[in-house]
Amino acid sequence: MLVQTIKGLIERSELTAVDEIQENDNDRAIVTTWLYKGELVRQDAHVSILRGLPMDGEQANI
């Protein structure tokens, strides 16, 4: 399977994918860094907002 990277399409087997999970106050993120021969060639981020905002609240208070 080929993966799109900044160096074009590269075989999945030649890439190393490293997942990092970030826990924040109101979100949880999974950042996937793709390395090709040690060089970063792709990075994805998926952020889940855990809770929205009340209209009578302030963002700093969530």
Next chain:
Amino acid sequence: MANTQSVSNSFKVELMNGIHALGATVARVGTTKDDFKAALFLASATLDEDTTAYSVTGEASGTNYVAGGVAVTNAGAPALDGSTAHWTPSADFSWINVTLSNAFDAVQIYNSTQSNKSVAVYTFGSQTVTGGNFTLTMPASAGTTGLLRLA
């Protein structure tokens, strides 16, 4: 039997639907809902509760990122959960095959039908993306978690 002082739950949902106008409002050409968009902003930007409208100032930029952001999918009408009116977009926000080298940590939702008036700004942990995808997953559509809530 006694009366109970309260704000009508129906009023809360109707506010979200633009039914009531306690001040001067806008002329509407029909009964359709407005269109909303979501734009990403740099960690160095200064959006807050005083932000009144979308502006390109401080917006993220990079390969395959279109200024103004993406359309918000709005298939679900505001609803009532207990005594809390709430609304959440019906799909996640996605930017595909983008490179955003400068750290961004906020998304602004704004009303593109009504002169790009701001709705809300949500922050998250600072991110960058390189030739990949960025997805913002919406919270559960409920009274305690919905993206916009009016209790």
